[in-house]
Amino acid sequence: MKNSIKVQRAIHDMTQADLAQAIGVSRQTINAMEKNKYVPSTVLSLKIAKLFKKPLEEIFFLEETD
Amino acid sequence: MKNSIKVQRAIHDMTQADLAQAIGVSRQTINAMEKNKYVPSTVLSLKIAKLFKKPLEEIFFLEETD
DNA sequence: TCTAAATGTAAAGTTTGTTTTACTTTTGTG
């Protein structure tokens, strides 16, 4: 799975730390997500989509390998 | 987080086992999700939304406590 | 009612998400 969190952060002018605090996770969790180190839980992705006011599917994308 | 997987299964006339096989998890995983035993990964929820041809937010909902 | 299919549940084990701490590297701005 891939995501466009970094782009959304740029649009909203937020740092990784800002986003982390806004949704209640550690900064490393945001960083790892952006670097595709792991797949976040659905609660996390829903919170991020909600914060950025976008459908979840516009931020998180399935890949062939998923 | 809550979800309407059971309703979607009914609409598509699928058993828990059918759905499990369709998205590549165990039947117990589907059962546990329906009973809100745990929060699925974003890959799982995306696959389910895709299978049922619905926006993810129409199947998985954040709650106050999330 | 009898039976089979479907669902619910539970425990043990493995894998993966997430946190914490801490340090390095990059980037932007004076």
Next chain:
DNA sequence: CACAAAAGTAAAACAAACTTTACATTTAGA
């Protein structure tokens, strides 16, 4: 350049997702 903020990274520890096996309960149909 110099400094600070932001981003990248890494390892250990813990929490949660997911599997497997196995069995009990419910539901639907002959």
